[in-house]
Amino acid sequence: MTMPTPIKLPPKPRIGLYAVGLRAYWEQFPGLRERLIEYAAFIEKRLSEWGEVYHYGLVDTAEEGRKAGEWLNSRNVDLVFCHAATYSTSSTVLPVHQACKSPVVFLNLQPTDRIDYERTTTGEWLAHCGACPVPEFANAFNRAGISYRVVNGLLGLDYTPSISLTNEITNDRPEAIRAWREIEEWARAAGVPRALRHSRIGFLGNTYSGMLDMYSDFTMIQAQTGVHVEVLEMCDLDRLLQTVTPADVAAKREETLSMFEISGDSPSDPIARKPTEEQMEWSCKVAAAQEKLVREYGLDGLSYYYHGAPGGEYERLQSGFIVGHSLLTARGIPCSGEGDLKTAIAMKICDILGTGGSFSEIVATDYVDGTILLGHDGPFHLKIAEGKPILRGMGLYHGKQGTGVSVEAKVKTGPITTLNVTQTGDGRLKLIVSEAESTDGPIMRIGNTQTPVKFKAHPDEYLTRWFDEAPTHHCAMSIGHNASLFRKVGDLMGLPTVVL
The missing domain is CATH 3.20.14 (L-fucose Isomerase; Chain A, domain 3)
Structure with missing residues (x-):
């Protein structure tokens, strides 16, 4: 039985993405900024399977957060993923969502399943501490009356970046599979309100x-x-x-x-x-x-x-x-x-x-x-x-x-x-x-x-x-x-x- 072609296709969801960090880290720990940008590019590629992705880039100050919020607003996104790539102050993130009212999902995706305790430096640790700022974000958003969602798990890379001091191949780990299943569901679900509005x-x-x-x-x-x-x-x-x-x-x-x-x-x-x-x-x-x-x-x-x-x-x-x-x-x-x-x-x-x-x-x-x-x-x-x-x-x-x-x-x-x-x-x-x-x-x-x-x-x-x-x-x-x-x-x- 051959299925007929659809008469109309629903519009794809418009998905916003940005990563966060602390600007003071970049001079202190060379290569950290570029490493986090590489992680965000991986996330962007995966998200593009389920919608049109609008990737602002790295947000590392409150001023940059305001710019990111206006930029995402101008793209009329249905949902925003914030990658908690490393520690960042909540004052950096809150302005994004005071400007852009689209629903937000925080991504706490650790790149490794276990840090190398013997070899890890402070700079290495900072690339894996995405969970650290999330409770701060949660508290600030709660007090600001802004709802949020969180996906916890592993990043799911199928390779290890050259800068890394530990194994980052986690794509087969259940924590990565579960996290990406959640992310896919959020992305697909975001298409429903857009399609219904049209x-x-x-x-x-x-x-x-x-x-x-x-x-x-x-x-x-x-x-x-x-x-x-x-x-x-x-x-x-x-x-x-x-x-x-x-x-x-x-x-x-x-x-x-x-x-x-x-x-x-x-x-x-x-x-x-x-x-x-x-x-x-x-x-x-x-x-x-x-x-x-x-x-x-x-x-x-x-x-x-x-x-x-x-x-x-x-x-x-x-x-x-x-x-x-x-x-x-x-x-x-x-x-x-x-x-x-x-x-x-x-x-x-x-x-x-x-x-x-x-x-x-x-x-x-x-x-x-x-x-x-x-x-x-x-x-x-x-x-x-x-x-x-x-x-x-x-x-x-x-x-x-x-x-x-x-x-x-x-x-x-x-x-x-x-x-x-x-x-x-x-x-x-x-x-x-x-x-x-x-x-x-x-x-x-x-x-x-x-x-x-x-x-x-x-x-x-x-x-x-x-x-x-x-x-x-x-x-x-x-x-x-x-x-x-x-x-x-x-x-x-x-x-x-x-x-x-």
Whole structure:
């Protein structure tokens, strides 16, 4: 199964970097300054794997700190890494972040796993004492009301600088691997607020009537995430449907057949049958119109639902939604059903991070296997599927109007993380995160997405804890264990985050 190319790529995070030291050291200990600059160049190279790096250089006085803060401000960075390369006064560092309000992470990365006690000089020691100033920074920042984060560990060089008096090859040490995993997560997490601030999520139709947990204030959404909500009408989609050509339909049919397996009749459910030729043709025509809608309005995501009057044209139009919205989700435009805007944002966060993000809710509990079945009646994130998803023709959409083609699929077996974006009584968004395992257990053959998930606790215990957090009843399912990463996203977005 060949994945289609993304329609839009999220912007890369803009990462600030500088190193600190004490100017008095440079004349006292020749070569120390150059050595620290070499370490910073190594850090810059590693960070460039995850974003655009803006490296100011060495900050060694309060005056230089003010200049660095203004310089980083002018680069509009999303996150700043301060390498505590050696001792530096807090008065050198604080001005940087009084000028530049972007979140800061202090890097306490010792170059060696153990100094050579017999040979080490004062100058040599100063190249390894990055932990020394960090508590001073922490105290000053706390009293200044500026939040900070710290990564501790080893620098992770794969060579030893010529000036060094000890072994600095630490790239295979667990302390280096752990530190760089943390740094990577901070860098990737920094891309989420930037991407959301540049995102336009379409809201097509309305929210399913009566699902009170899903109703949200568009102003609140933009205020807390930066996302612009573009309100769309079914007539916008219908207008574009009229422009779809037979060639458009044929191209979408080819894309659909490359991504899905066409089912026969379900052996168990009489309403889930082999899609008819008419259903397939209509789904592909609607899918072509859906892509036109995304391109015309510059969308980065979509939340949709339309009930429609029985037998009306818009009821027929919405009956063809699931295939096209699954294709769009696979191309970086996550689509959430039932007008659940908060879950569209959860899916977008997962997609920005490259971890998937498939639309899900509780389906059933399997007490024999100790799993909870998560899924929905569409759409599905094809990039995280176990095998090739199946298309089934549905004689009816349960709880909704119309008939059409639906997706039957499961998330690939292995580690997964659910991300729930909910709203609390005071109007604040909150992230609820759960790590688990997707299993190879059986699923129903009813034309819905379903994945058996084993959480760390017994299903009843897990559900009690989840319900206690007052979640939105939908969530985004991502692949991998991403709790640490999602927690950092919540930190940088200023959203409370609960990990179950």
